Amino acid sequence: QVQLVESGGGLVQAGGSLRLSCAASGRTFHSYAMGWFRQAPGREREFVTSISRSGGVTYYADSVKGRFTISRDNAKNTVYLQMNSLKPEDTAVYYCAASTSAGARNSRNYDAWGQGTQVTVSS
Numbered sequence: 001q002v003q004l005v006e007s008g009g010g011l012v013q014a015g016g017s018l019r020l021s022c023a024a025s026g027r028t029f030h031s032y033a034m035g036w037f038r039q040a041p042g043r044e045r046e047f048v049t050s051i052s053r054s055g056g057v058t059y060y061a062d063s064v065k066g067r068f069t070i071s072r073d074n075a076k077n078t079v080y081l082q083m084n085s086l087k088p089e090d091t092a093v094y095y096c097a098a099s100t101s102a103g104a105r106n107s108r109n110y111d112a113w114g115q116g117t118q119v120t121v122s123s
Contacts, residue, residue: 002026002098002112009094009117012086016121020081022096022114029077033103035110036070036081038092038119047105048094051079059104064090086121093118 008020022034035050049060049070058070067086072079079096094117097103097110 002029002032004096004098004112004114006094006096006114006117009119011120011122014086014088014121014123016086017082017084018086018119020083020094020096020117020119022079022081024077024079024098026077030074032098032100032112033109034070034072034079035097035099035103035107036079036094037097037107038090038094039116040089040092043092045095045107047107049081050099050103050105052103061105083119086119088121088123091119091121 003025006022033052036048037045038048039045051058051070055072067084069082096114098112099110101109103109
C-alpha cells in the first residue's frame with residue numbers, strides 16, 4: 001500500500017501563501033487519485049480538493065475555490081496543494097490521501113492517509 005508523507009505546513013499571516021507537498025512511496029503513484037482534506041479543532045474532517053490519476057480532473061470545496069490549486073507530478077510521486085489568499089478559517093491539520101477508486105469528495109473512497117501537516121493562519 002502506498003505511504004504518504006506531507007510537508008510544507010506552518011504559520012502564515014492572513015493573505016499569505018503556502019505550498020503543501022505530499023510524497024508517496026512506491027511505483028504505483030500514477031494509479032491513485034489523490035485528495036487533500038483538513039480538520040480544524042472541534043470539527044470533522046472535510047474535503048478540500050482532489051485530482052484524478054492523470055491530473056486532468058480536479059474538484060474543489062467551495063470554500064477554497066479560486067484560492068487553492070491542486071497539482072501532481074507522477075514522475076516525482078508527489079501531489080501539491082498551493083494555497084493563496086489564506087484566511088484564519090483555513091487553519092487546520094491538512095491530510096493528503098490516496099484512492100484506488102474515483103477519489104473525489106468522499107473520504108470513504110480513500111485507502112491511505114498521511115499523518116497530516118499543521119497550517120495556522122493568523123489574523
